Amino acid sequence: MTTEQVTRDLPAVRRGDHGLPLLGRVTAYAKDPVALMRHQWETYGPVSPFPFLGQTFVMLLGPDACEEALRNGDKAFANGPAWGRLVGPFFHRGLMLLDGEEHHLHRRIMQEAFTRDRLASYVEAMHPAIARGVDTWPAGDGFRCYPALKQLTLDIAADIFMGGAVDTSPEEMQRVNEAFIACVQAASGVVRADVPFTRWGRAHRGRRVLEEFLRHYLPAKRAERTDDLFSVLCHIEGEGGERFSDDDVVNHMIFLMMAAHDTSTITTSTMLQHLGQHPEWQERCRAESLALGEAPSLAELEQLTSLDLVMKESLRLRAPVPMLARRAVKDTVVQGVRVPAGSHVAVGVQFSHLMDDLWTEPDRFDPDRFGPERREDKSHRYAWSPFGGGVHKCIGLHFAGAEVKAILHRLLRTHRWSVDPSYVAPLDNHSLPFPKDGQPIDLVRP
Numbered sequence: 001m002t003t004e005q006v007t008r009d010l011p012a013v014r015r016g017d018h019g020l021p022l023l024g025r026v027t028a029y030a031k032d033p034v035a036l037m038r039h040q041w042e043t044y045g046p047v048s049p050f051p052f053l054g055q056t057f058v059m060l061l062g063p064d065a066c067e068e069a070l071r072n073g074d075k076a077f078a079n080g081p082a083w084g085r086l087v088g089p090f091f092h093r094g095l096m097l098l099d100g101e102e103h104h105l106h107r108r109i110m111q112e113a114f115t116r117d118r119l120a121s122y123v124e125a126m127h128p129a130i131a132r133g134v135d136t137w138p139a140g141d142g143f144r145c146y147p148a149l150k151q152l153t154l155d156i157a158a159d160i161f162m163g164g165a166v167d168t169s170p171e172e173m174q175r176v177n178e179a180f181i182a183c184v185q186a187a188s189g190v191v192r193a194d195v196p197f198t199r200w201g202r203a204h205r206g207r208r209v210l211e212e213f214l215r216h217y218l219p220a221k222r223a224e225r226t227d228d229l230f231s232v233l234c235h236i237e238g239e240g241g242e243r244f245s246d247d248d249v250v251n252h253m254i255f256l257m258m259a260a261h262d263t264s265t266i267t268t269s270t271m272l273q274h275l276g277q278h279p280e281w282q283e284r285c286r287a288e289s290l291a292l293g294e295a296p297s298l299a300e301l302e303q304l305t306s307l308d309l310v311m312k313e314s315l316r317l318r319a320p321v322p323m324l325a326r327r328a329v330k331d332t333v334v335q336g337v338r339v340p341a342g343s344h345v346a347v348g349v350q351f352s353h354l355m356d357d358l359w360t361e362p363d364r365f366d367p368d369r370f371g372p373e374r375r376e377d378k379s380h381r382y383a384w385s386p387f388g389g390g391v392h393k394c395i396g397l398h399f400a401g402a403e404v405k406a407i408l409h410r411l412l413r414t415h416r417w418s419v420d421p422s423y424v425a426p427l428d429n430h431s432l433p434f435p436k437d438g439q440p441i442d443l444v445r446p
């Protein structure tokens with residue numbers, strides 16, 4: 001049979017699946033994205049119609065459909081018009097929003113900022129900010145670790161990304177933090193224009209704050225080569241000597257700071273939750289950390305094998321980016337279903353992380369499933385893809401691994417903590433999934 005003969009149209013939206021007028025299934029997604037994905041999978045299969053913000057999106061679920069979209073063999077899927085619609089004005093011309101040749105060129109230049117040597121020097125520079133932050137975490141019950149981690153990753157970013165924002169007061173940094181949050185939360189805004197008191201209105205103001213902040217430092221960063229990411233972006237060159245313009249540097253910095261900030265915070269807080277609920281894993285990780293010095297190098301962080309397993313398992317259970325956006329720029333076929341040009345596509349990577357036929361007891365916290373004897377993540381190339389795949393695969397994944405492990409390493413040496421085994425984080429899923437209750441943990445200083 002030829003492909004022509006087996007392709008079929010996208011199924012129609014069934015009665016009961018239309019959601020609310022204008023919003024579609026936004027609220028169902030925000031309430032419980034995994035339940036919604038499961039419903040789509042069970043009702044329609046890997047390629048399903050999904051009413052969202054006034055349009056019928058195509059939702060892709062399961063590792064095969066996700067792989068087809070992310071590998072993008074026939075170049076039918078574009079990022080810019082997809083992410084642009086969700087968060088475009090705020091992430092304007094960030095790497096993830098570029099496509100084709102332009103993306104390829106910018107990615108090649110940016111790769112220079114993420115070489116192993118550079119990562120090693122970022123890791124070295126991270127430790128003081130981590131120590132300043134973590135060492136002040138007070139002993140006591142109900143410590144809200146999520147906002148504390150958010151502050152910490154912002155402070156780390158100020159050092160690693162900015163090289164220490166020397167002229168910036170703590171109040172100004174707080175404004176920058178709020179500006180990030182406003183930009184990230186724009187994704188779920190219903191009013192999609194610069195209107196006061198709306199998510200989009202706040203995000204537009206946030207973008208202006210971030211631009212002013214970066215342009216203030218730009219001349220100094222151009223003038224002197226230092227080890228921070230901002231200066232690196234000002235000076236790196238592609239193989240043919242291509243360099244980023246001032247606008248490119250500002251756009252990439254804003255995107256990078258946002259890409260790095262929330263995702264790493266979510267990952268670290270999920271790990272704190274599970275380590276608090278599974279003391280045997282906390283002890284296993286602590287033993288490895290105590291065997292290293294206070295400020296391990298990149299290579300030493302890589303020896304924290306138990307922490308690595310816990311990180312992978314935490315990313316599986318709560319992917320910080322559960323759904324990736326794409327737009328079909330030409331007619332294509334996914335898993336035998338026609339996806340017409342112009343379709344908005346949602347690639348649900350989180351669902352593959354929880355599928356019964358890929359993982360044993362997928363809802364259980366069981367980091368050893370990633371260990372050398374089991375390697376359940378090998379069940380399919382796209383069984384585990386919290387960092388995406390294909391040409392847009394996260395460029396910061398090793399940076400994220402190093403940052404998250406450096407924070408946990410410090411905390412394991414300075415504190416013990418516990419979390420009620422029955423605790424389930426109440427997630428806000430309007431943008432990236434974060435715990436609405438600040439994720440309380442009970443902290444002890446040994």
Ligand code: HEM
Nearest residue numbers: 095096259260263264321324386387388392394395396400
């Ligand atoms: C645990 C933390 C992180 C997670 C889960 C994560 C996840 C992702 C995912 C899923 C994508 C692909 C988006 C798509 O295909 O549409 C992505 C892209 C990207 N990430 Fe990350 N990320 C993390 C940390 C970071 C960090 C620390 C940085 C920078 C320092 C970063 C920078 C980027 C960039 C620049 C892209 C766009 C790559 C491209 O389009 O070529 N990320 N990330």
